[in-house]
Amino acid sequence: TPATPAESGSELPGVGVTIYKFDDNFMSFVRGAIQREAEGKLDLTLVDSANDQAKQNEQVDGFIQKGVKVLAINLVDPQAASAIIEKAKVADLPVVFYNKEPDQSAMDSYDKAWYVGTRSAESGEIQGQMILDAWNANPDWDKNGDGVMQYVLLKGEPGHPDAEARTKYAVETVVNGGVQVEELELQTGMWDTAKGKDLMDTWISKHGDAIEMVIANNDAMALGALTSLEAAGYMVEGKFVPIVGVDAIPDALAKIEEGKLVGSVLNDAGNQGKAVIDLANNLANGKDVLEGLDWTLDEAKAVRVPYKAITLDNLDDAKASYGQ
Amino acid sequence: MEKYLLQMEHVDKSFPGVRALSDVTLNVRYGSVHALLGENGAGKSTLMKCLFGIYHMDAGRVIFDGEEVQIKSSLDALRQGISMVHQELNQVKTTRIVDNIWLGRFPRKGLFVDEKQMVERTREIFSDLGIDLDPKLKTEKLTVSQAQMVEIAKAVSYDSKLIVMDEPTSSLSQKEVDQLFVIIRRLQEKNVSVIYISHKLDEIKEIADEVTILRDGEWITTQGIDELSTAEMINLMVGRSLDNRFPEITHTRGDVIMQVEGLTAQDPTSIKDVSFDLYRGEILGVAGLVGAKRTDLLECLFGERTVKSGTITMDGQVIENHSPAEAIKHKFALVTEERRATGIFGDLSIRFNATISNLGSYLQRFLLNDRAITKSTAWVIDAMRVKTPTQRTKIKALSGGNQQKVIIGRWLLTEPDIFLMDEPTRGIDVGAKYEIYQLMMNLAKDGKAVMMVSSELPEIIGVADRILVMSNGRLAGILDGEIATQEEILRLSALYL
Amino acid sequence: MNLLRKLQRKQVEEINRPGKRGIVQFLMDYVIYLVLFILFIVIVAINPAFLSWGNFGNILQQSSTRIIFALGVGGIIVAKGTDLSLGRQVGLAAVISASLLQNVGYTYRMYPNLPQLPVILPILLVMLVTMLVSMVNGFVVAKLKVDAFIATLGMMIIAYGLTSIYFDRPPLGASPIGSLDPRFTILATGRLNLGFIRIPYIIIIAAVTVVLLWIIWNKTRFGKNIFAVGGNLEAARVSGVNVTRTLITVFALAGLLYGMGGALEAARVGSATNNTGNGYELDAISACIVGGLSFNGGIGSISGIVTGVLIFQVIAYGLNFISVTPYLQNVIKGLIIIIAVAIDSQKYATKK
Amino acid sequence: MNLLRKLQRKQVEEINRPGKRGIVQFLMDYVIYLVLFILFIVIVAINPAFLSWGNFGNILQQSSTRIIFALGVGGIIVAKGTDLSLGRQVGLAAVISASLLQNVGYTYRMYPNLPQLPVILPILLVMLVTMLVSMVNGFVVAKLKVDAFIATLGMMIIAYGLTSIYFDRPPLGASPIGSLDPRFTILATGRLNLGFIRIPYIIIIAAVTVVLLWIIWNKTRFGKNIFAVGGNLEAARVSGVNVTRTLITVFALAGLLYGMGGALEAARVGSATNNTGNGYELDAISACIVGGLSFNGGIGSISGIVTGVLIFQVIAYGLNFISVTPYLQNVIKGLIIIIAVAIDSQKYATKK
Numbered sequence A: 001t002p003a004t005p006a007e008s009g010s011e012l013p014g015v016g017v018t019i020y021k022f023d024d025n026f027m028s029f030v031r032g033a034i035q036r037e038a039e040g041k042l043d044l045t046l047v048d049s050a051n052d053q054a055k056q057n058e059q060v061d062g063f064i065q066k067g068v069k070v071l072a073i074n075l076v077d078p079q080a081a082s083a084i085i086e087k088a089k090v091a092d093l094p095v096v097f098y099n100k101e102p103d104q105s106a107m108d109s110y111d112k113a114w115y116v117g118t119r120s121a122e123s124g125e126i127q128g129q130m131i132l133d134a135w136n137a138n139p140d141w142d143k144n145g146d147g148v149m150q151y152v153l154l155k156g157e158p159g160h161p162d163a164e165a166r167t168k169y170a171v172e173t174v175v176n177g178g179v180q181v182e183e184l185e186l187q188t189g190m191w192d193t194a195k196g197k198d199l200m201d202t203w204i205s206k207h208g209d210a211i212e213m214v215i216a217n218n219d220a221m222a223l224g225a226l227t228s229l230e231a232a233g234y235m236v237e238g239k240f241v242p243i244v245g246v247d248a249i250p251d252a253l254a255k256i257e258e259g260k261l262v263g264s265v266l267n268d269a270g271n272q273g274k275a276v277i278d279l280a281n282n283l284a285n286g287k288d289v290l291e292g293l294d295w296t297l298d299e300a301k302a303v304r305v306p307y308k309a310i311t312l313d314n315l316d317d318a319k320a321s322y323g324q
Numbered sequence B: 001m002e003k004y005l006l007q008m009e010h011v012d013k014s015f016p017g018v019r020a021l022s023d024v025t026l027n028v029r030y031g032s033v034h035a036l037l038g039e040n041g042a043g044k045s046t047l048m049k050c051l052f053g054i055y056h057m058d059a060g061r062v063i064f065d066g067e068e069v070q071i072k073s074s075l076d077a078l079r080q081g082i083s084m085v086h087q088e089l090n091q092v093k094t095t096r097i098v099d100n101i102w103l104g105r106f107p108r109k110g111l112f113v114d115e116k117q118m119v120e121r122t123r124e125i126f127s128d129l130g131i132d133l134d135p136k137l138k139t140e141k142l143t144v145s146q147a148q149m150v151e152i153a154k155a156v157s158y159d160s161k162l163i164v165m166d167e168p169t170s171s172l173s174q175k176e177v178d179q180l181f182v183i184i185r186r187l188q189e190k191n192v193s194v195i196y197i198s199h200k201l202d203e204i205k206e207i208a209d210e211v212t213i214l215r216d217g218e219w220i221t222t223q224g225i226d227e228l229s230t231a232e233m234i235n236l237m238v239g240r241s242l243d244n245r246f247p248e249i250t251h252t253r254g255d256v257i258m259q260v261e262g263l264t265a266q267d268p269t270s271i272k273d274v275s276f277d278l279y280r281g282e283i284l285g286v287a288g289l290v291g292a293k294r295t296d297l298l299e300c301l302f303g304e305r306t307v308k309s310g311t312i313t314m315d316g317q318v319i320e321n322h323s324p325a326e327a328i329k330h331k332f333a334l335v336t337e338e339r340r341a342t343g344i345f346g347d348l349s350i351r352f353n354a355t356i357s358n359l360g361s362y363l364q365r366f367l368l369n370d371r372a373i374t375k376s377t378a379w380v381i382d383a384m385r386v387k388t389p390t391q392r393t394k395i396k397a398l399s400g401g402n403q404q405k406v407i408i409g410r411w412l413l414t415e416p417d418i419f420l421m422d423e424p425t426r427g428i429d430v431g432a433k434y435e436i437y438q439l440m441m442n443l444a445k446d447g448k449a450v451m452m453v454s455s456e457l458p459e460i461i462g463v464a465d466r467i468l469v470m471s472n473g474r475l476a477g478i479l480d481g482e483i484a485t486q487e488e489i490l491r492l493s494a495l496y497l
Numbered sequence C, D: 001m002n003l004l005r006k007l008q009r010k011q012v013e014e015i016n017r018p019g020k021r022g023i024v025q026f027l028m029d030y031v032i033y034l035v036l037f038i039l040f041i042v043i044v045a046i047n048p049a050f051l052s053w054g055n056f057g058n059i060l061q062q063s064s065t066r067i068i069f070a071l072g073v074g075g076i077i078v079a080k081g082t083d084l085s086l087g088r089q090v091g092l093a094a095v096i097s098a099s100l101l102q103n104v105g106y107t108y109r110m111y112p113n114l115p116q117l118p119v120i121l122p123i124l125l126v127m128l129v130t131m132l133v134s135m136v137n138g139f140v141v142a143k144l145k146v147d148a149f150i151a152t153l154g155m156m157i158i159a160y161g162l163t164s165i166y167f168d169r170p171p172l173g174a175s176p177i178g179s180l181d182p183r184f185t186i187l188a189t190g191r192l193n194l195g196f197i198r199i200p201y202i203i204i205i206a207a208v209t210v211v212l213l214w215i216i217w218n219k220t221r222f223g224k225n226i227f228a229v230g231g232n233l234e235a236a237r238v239s240g241v242n243v244t245r246t247l248i249t250v251f252a253l254a255g256l257l258y259g260m261g262g263a264l265e266a267a268r269v270g271s272a273t274n275n276t277g278n279g280y281e282l283d284a285i286s287a288c289i290v291g292g293l294s295f296n297g298g299i300g301s302i303s304g305i306v307t308g309v310l311i312f313q314v315i316a317y318g319l320n321f322i323s324v325t326p327y328l329q330n331v332i333k334g335l336i337i338i339i340a341v342a343i344d345s346q347k348y349a350t351k352k
Ligand SMILES: Nc1ncnc2c1ncn2[C@@H]1O[C@H](COP(=O)(O)OP(=O)(O)OP(=O)(O)O)[C@@H](O)[C@H]1O
Pocket: B015, B016, B018, B019, B020, B038, B039, B040, B041, B042, B043, B044, B045, B046, B047, B087, B396, B397, B398, B399, B400, B401, B402, B427, B429, C350
């Protein structure tokens, strides 16, 4: 089982960990890493906030009642950090936020709050850079030869910070890189493969060969788009449509290897999980937060785990994070 | 050969708080029509439901056709050769007549239902029984009486050894009753037995061979029909002597309370151009054939049905009832025809059912006064002699007659001036009927007006001061109750056909 | 007459005597309270630390807004309807109230130039908004005769769209509306100091709502009319109940409660997004059914609803407390719902 | 008495004769087809390119699995039930079938050592699994007398838990099960070449299912019993219908369809996660209701269900095609649902 059930008599210091949504793909890898790293060191209480901030707040109340030593919080709604911090202050507990970044004022309001994660914008920027590089390297992708990149974009859940940031920065980076773009379509696929496929069906029917680039906020939707394109007779020689995703999930890696996806952006789950537990472990044992660790904090009291662009050239980097 | 087709012995059955049957015995001979008599709530339907596998008896045994049988479900009963016409119509309204007739035993050809055979055999059965209906008609389109005839046809079509008929004639016209009796006689010739439940003693006298009387869930007697007079039957049923079927008239007619002028419903198939006066202190009977739109007339008066033209004048003022709420404000009351569909709140208490129309009078600043509600309910239970364990008993646990009494009580509480009653005594035992007549007369005596729709001509003639006869949506005439005859009423009923 | 009278009296007396099945019946009537109790015991048995005032307080506090929502939809269920738009209406209320009650000092306000408003104003406003939305539901159900499931399903989708359109605008785009005015958040997080005990305001608000709703359901004409309409719509109409008005009012009342609860939810969480409230309808409806309401209408009590909500909250809180893994929690939660309702249903299963 | 006879006959004729309201009535009966048609026209008016075989094919193809799901829950609705666990059962079927049908060459297989299986095997297996799950639903509804809404709500939560436990396991955790065997995905994406036209297999599968279901509903005892049980359970019972068996069977049949559709969904999409199928129940149920089924049971037709699904698909596809923004799509979709059902309801609204 994924979580370690806490024996009530456990000697290990308790840590309350929330996952904003258990069935989020990427978070399941972070979760796995957290559990692996905590093995034998910490007594985790791991809960599913089910994408509901109210529920998460309640779970934190439960943690505090239960007497945990540290909170490790994957916020649902980054704006809600202050409510969590209020609770932590009252109980005098240190908090490690991770993966979803609270705003600066909230972080500044409590000296025992830290953050582990990436910069949301970074994944978009890296994705944008990857598109830019590939576009410049493959002049034939500009099928109509107008010098403008006609793209369709599959957005994640509206309001989700990653969806918003990726959508914004991916395109922005391409534009800043000097490539003219035209948005043919932008709809939300809700992170979902089936929805990604259905949308792509529609767009192929509507725009056909005019689509020169498919940008997806995550790999699941990218794969859906791929399925749709394949069914419509694309992705064979001469009928290639470039698709980029984010997350570098195993299935996407296989498709990159087959040359059917241009690339993806690896969000380093293993190291995020490790950093969370490293910090939590120090805090739970009353040590200084970075004592004996290689991590560094930036001015926002944050440990930044970098994203990495994954293409055919460096697939092994990604595979490594799945233990291959 | 055995003497009895059916022997039910020492049957006990209790519901929470109610002992419905205790040590009841019922023996039915081969090829006989066995009447089951008793007041409302005596346990007749319960006994039959036990026989038909709808209820399980707490104790007792059933011997059928010489063998002891265990009947755990209706399917068991049907397989044994018992079929039943249920008191509360049990039909799937959303499907066609044929689907209802063959439900549970659809004829098959190979894997599939044999539609053709189904329709044809239904036609045969219908023509055999003199029913004139298209088998493919949706059941919801049937009138109550047509639906009842279909139920009877279905029960007969099982070729059972025993057919239970629980108040089969409660909404049949005289003609259909005659038709039913012909059917029963034919069944009898084929050595089929019939258990016949009815509150209409004249019918019992006519059709039954033997009669068993129940009272308060106990067996009272079983005798040949000729050994008992009607009066004796009544006495045994109610446990006291009841000399007259109708109370003595003591009320006298007063001023006009309502004038109806040219009342025409929006729906073109409904009533047209009905005009009459209603007086204080009178009971106005409304007669007519089924389908004559007597119900529609009451609905128009009560604001349940949209009126296209015509006026209603009450005490010299023209009023309009656009909704029942408005009608209630104008001091109307309506006891509807279909108790279960439009009368009771089955899952709610007697207390609730009794007071729902009168809540306005329990308000003390915005809140309801519980004590007043309790008092009113107690009054209804007492005045109407409702047989119930408590005020909080769910009304659906009462027998049909007692439910009806609660509903009448509900309206009495609103102190109406004009009391509209649509078949108020349907399915009600003689004792209770008498009480309801008495009630109506008391209302009249208090200067109220009562309009009563009824399909039982003797009742109308016995109770009404004047009789308004409807025919095909029109007013055919108004007769004086003193001198009206059945023939005269029937003649008027057919006036506009 | 005298004989009959006596006979009748005897009957009544006999019937009044409690039967042998008295105790079973009694237990059956209170079976959900029993379920709640057993749940409690089981969790305590697994982890005795569960038995603390702190946990108790947490559960009550967490139930507060849920009780408010359940009371809203509960009325609709009694009237034989249902309301799938609950969650999205809560979201609508949360987003609007949050947007109007952000810290004046906060840079990224939705309305940068909005002066500080009296807290009550936005709350009343969102109550009005959700009341109107719910009245549309009521109208569609009562007047256009659309089944409540489908009418409110449609509204659920519409309300989400509207909330999102309101929410996802420049300058902020789809970012959560946070940094709420402390005068607002205190409503949900503050406590009333009674000296010996400090009671969270939000529990007080919920308690007052419960009492008010109890009075409405049991002591007013409107309350009785809800039961009448749910119990038998046709009979209600004939009995002089204005069915349309009753239905629209019961929806309106629900809307008021959603609005209030939605604002409190924003205050409690400290922020709101267009996703706030998503799925709350299923929790609220299940709590009502577990609490003894029936989709057949005309049945239910306030205490049942409150108990239903508490059962759900004890499950959610308790399972986390004893560290059951989330996926397994789902399995257990589903089983408890089914079992609780199955036991409860036996009381209506006519003994045959 | 002869007179009476005549009267009765006349009465019957009157009922049978199509009234003056004939045309209106006729339009009313086919109102949903009209709605579908109008929708089509409106979208074409906005973007004439919509009128193409490609779009038509896409819509049919995307409707295929949805029709299968709707047919499953449709039977349950006719029997006066509902099924909220549909989506999660689809997810269960999708996840299991995908996990057993991954490319043998793919490195990250869920079962690295599993040999290549005949495609039909896992499909039959998941059909069996969801059939059993649904039979539990049927049992709880028919035997334990739990309202179908709550029983299947419980099952929805349980099924999600089970799917997640199955799905979210090391080494891969919750990552989508992809790289499916082409022999499997071809089922959904391949086409049958008829020379002049190439019909996607998945449309053929859906069409065959529709025909089969039509036969079951209209030509078999079981089918007629579903209508009877939904129309009047008591009447069915006293007529000797085995109500329990009918209910359990109708659930079992639904389960079979969910399983088949779930596997096809995995094949169509090319991957599956524990979130696959989430929310499908609402789409399927709404499509049924829009297609003329009633929660009151006993009413409905296969063609209605198919039309209902097509309406939804035309809306979803069409709004995307004419690039309506997502939020506005919600508003429009919700409105169309309500309006379509409102118009349809008028045909039952008794005119008095
Ligand atoms: N399902 C039930 N639950 C509780 N009590 C019931 C139930 N069915 C019948 N009873 C009670 O059993 C008694 C007998 O009722 P039953 O319906 O058999 O009377 P009946 O003789 O058929 O009367 P009627 O002439 O009014 O039809 C009544 O007191 C009634 O209240």
